[in-house]
Amino acid sequence: xxxxxxxxxxxxxxxxxxxxxxxxxxVVSRAxxxxxxxxxxxxxxxRGARMIARAWVDPAYxxxxxxxxxxxxxxxxxxxxxxxxxxxxxxxxxxxVIVCTLCSCYPRALLGMPPDWYKSTEYRAxxxxxxRKVLAEFGTPIPxxxxxxxxDSTADMRYMVLPMRPGGTETCSEAGLAELVNxxxxxxxxLPDPPRRQPKGDPP
Amino acid sequence: xxxxxDVGGLxxxxxxxxxxxxxxxxxxxxxxxxALRQKHLATLDEQRRHVESLGDGYHKYRYFERHVLAWxxxxxxxxxxxxxxxxxxxxxxxxxxxxxPVHRADDPPGASxxxxxxxxxxxxxxxxxxxxxxxxxxxxxxxxxGHVGVIERICGAFPNPEELAxxxxxxxxxxxxxxxxxxxxxxxxxxxxxxxxVDIEIYEHWLEGA
Numbered sequence: 001x002x003x004x005x006x007x008x009x010x011x012x013x014x015x016x017x018x019x020x021x022x023x024x025x026x027v028v029s030r031a032x033x034x035x036x037x038x039x040x041x042x043x044x045x046x047r048g049a050r051m052i053a054r055a056w057v058d059p060a061y062x063x064x065x066x067x068x069x070x071x072x073x074x075x076x077x078x079x080x081x082x083x084x085x086x087x088x089x090x091x092x093x094x095x096x097v098i099v100c101t102l103c104s105c106y107p108r109a110l111l112g113m114p115p116d117w118y119k120s121t122e123y124r125a126x127x128x129x130x131x132r133k134v135l136a137e138f139g140t141p142i143p144x145x146x147x148x149x150x151x152d153s154t155a156d157m158r159y160m161v162l163p164m165r166p167g168g169t170e171t172c173s174e175a176g177l178a179e180l181v182n183x184x185x186x187x188x189x190x191l192p193d194p195p196r197r198q199p200k201g202d203p204p
Numbered sequence: 205x206x207x208x209x210d211v212g213g214l215x216x217x218x219x220x221x222x223x224x225x226x227x228x229x230x231x232x233x234x235x236x237x238x239a240l241r242q243k244h245l246a247t248l249d250e251q252r253r254h255v256e257s258l259g260d261g262y263h264k265y266r267y268f269e270r271h272v273l274a275w276x277x278x279x280x281x282x283x284x285x286x287x288x289x290x291x292x293x294x295x296x297x298x299x300x301x302x303x304x305p306v307h308r309a310d311d312p313p314g315a316s317x318x319x320x321x322x323x324x325x326x327x328x329x330x331x332x333x334x335x336x337x338x339x340x341x342x343x344x345x346x347x348x349x350g351h352v353g354v355i356e357r358i359c360g361a362f363p364n365p366e367e368l369a370x371x372x373x374x375x376x377x378x379x380x381x382x383x384x385x386x387x388x389x390x391x392x393x394x395x396x397x398x399x400x401x402v403d404i405e406i407y408e409h410w411l412e413g414a
Contacts, residue, residue, distance in 0.1 A: 011229065011268070011269045011272050011273075012229040013294060014272050014273075014276060014290075014294065015229045015232060015233045015236075015272045016229070017290055017293040017294050018233075018236065018272070018275060018276055018279055018285070018290070019232060019236055020293060021279075021285045021289055021290065021293055022236065022240075022279065022284060022285065025284070025285065027240070027243075027245065027284050027285075028236065028239045028240065028243070032239045033232060033235045033236055033239055034235075036234075036235030036236075036238045036239050037231050037232060037235045040231060040234065040235065040238075041231075084359070084360070086382075101210070101211055101212030101213075101345050101347075102209055102210060102212075102252075102343060102345060103209060103252055103255070104267070113226060113234070115223040116220070116222060116223045116224060116267075117219050117220055117221050117222070117223065119267050120219060120220055121211055121214075121216055121263065122216040122217055122218065122219045122220065123219045124211050124212065125211040125212060125213065125214040125215070125216045126216055126219070128212045128213055128347065128387075128390075128402050129212070129213045129347075129387075129390075129391050129394075130395070130396065131396065131400065132396050132397075134219060137218055137219050137221070138219075138221065144396070144397050145397075146397070147397060147399040147400055147401070148387075148396065148397065148400045148401075149400070149401050149402075149403065150387070150400070150401070150402045150403070151402075151403045152212065152345060152402060152403065152404045152405070153405070154343050154344070154345060154404055154405045154406070155343050155359070155362070155365070155380055155405035155406075155407065156359065156360075156362045156380055156405065157359055157380075157382070157405055
C-alpha cells in the first residue's frame with residue numbers, strides 16, 4: 001500500500017479524528033452521531049413516493065400539495081424537519097427537472113441522500129443549458145413541443161417533481177402506485193415505472 | 205471572479221450515471237455535520253464557503269472528501285478543536301488526547317431576529333439580476349447575473365447566507381424570490397425549445413426593477 005503523500009489526504013482517518021475529538025471534548029456524543037446515521041438510513045424516496053401516489057388518487061390532496069408541500073408531507077405523517085418544499089407538476093405540456101448548479105441541494109428529508117450523478121459537475125453544469133441532451137442520457141427523451149422548466153435549487157427551497165400518472169394504472173391501489181414512483185422521476189430525470197402486467201390478464 | 209463551484213452552463217461531458225452505496229466514513233461525516241448544525245454550532249453556509257475555498261482541490265477531490273475537509277476547517281474556525289489537536293490525533297491516535305474546555309453555541313435562529321424587511325417585488329414583476337462579482341460566499345449563479353426575468357413567487361424571508369457563511373446572524377431576514385428566466389435569454393444560441401425556462405432562487409439585494 002502506498003502511504004498517502006499528505007496525512008490529511010487520508011479522509012477516513014481525518015473524519016475519524018474529527019469525530020473522536022468532538023466526542024472527547026463533549027461537543028457531540030457518539031449516540032447523537034449514531035442517531036443521525038440511523039435517521040439518514042431511514043429516509044429514502046419512498047417517502048416522496050407516498051405523497052405522489054396520494055396526489056394521483058386524490059385531486060384535493062394534490063391541490064394542497066402544490067400549494068404547500070411541507071403541510072402535505074405532514075398530512076401523511078412524514079416528518080421533514082425544516083424543509084421548505086416546492087412541488088412542481090408535470091403535464092402533457094410541461095416537464096420539470098431539478099438541479100443545483102452551486103452544490104447539491106436536494107430534498108433529503110423526502111428522497112434520502114442525493115445520488116452521485118446529481119452531485120456531478122457534468123449534471124450541474126449542463127442541465128440548465130441543454131436539458132434535453134442531459135435527459136436523453138438518462139433515457140428520457142422530451143419532445144420539442146413540451147416546455148422544459150429547469151429549477152435551479154440555489155437557496156432555501158427544495159423541490160420535488162409530481163410526475164404524470166402512468167397509463168394503464170386505473171385499477172392500481174394507492175400502495176401499488178407508490179411502487180411505480182422511482183427516485184429519479186421525483187427529480188425529473190426519468191419517468192415513473194410502467195405498471196407490471198396484471199397476473200390474471202388475458203393470455204397473450 | 206467566478207468561483208470554482210459555480211458551474212451552471214459550463215462545458216462538461218456526459219453525466220456519469222453511476223452511483224455508489226455511501227461508505228461508513230461518508231455517512232459519519234454527514235452525521236457529525238448534521239449534529240453540529242442542529243446544535244447551532246455551525247451553518248450549512250459555512251460548509252459551502254469552506255468547500256468553495258478549496259480552489260483546484262474542488263474538482264480534484266470527491267464529494268465527501270471536500271465535505272470532511274470543510275468540516276475540519278469549521279471545527280478549527282469555531283474553536284471546537286485546534287489544529288494541533290487534530291494533527292496529534294492524526295499522527296498518533298492517543299488514548300486520551302489533551303482536552304480543553306470548548307465552545308458556546310450561537311443563539312438559535314430567530315432568538316434575536318429583528319423583523320424582516322417588507323418585500324420590494326411581487327409576482328409578475330420584471331427584475332434584473334445585478335451584474336456584480338463580489339468576493340465571498342454568494343448564492344446567485346454566475347450565469348444569471350445581468351439577465352432579466354420575472355418574479356415567479358415570493359418564497360419568504362430568510363437570513364442572508366452571505367453573512368451566515370461568516371458566522372454572523374444574517375439578520376434582518378431578506379426576501380427570497382423565485383425568478384423565472386427564458387432559457388434563450390440566458391444562453392446565446394440556445395438550441396432547444398424557445399419556451400423553455402430556468403427558475404432560480406435569488407435574494408432581494410441582488411435584484412433591481414427592469
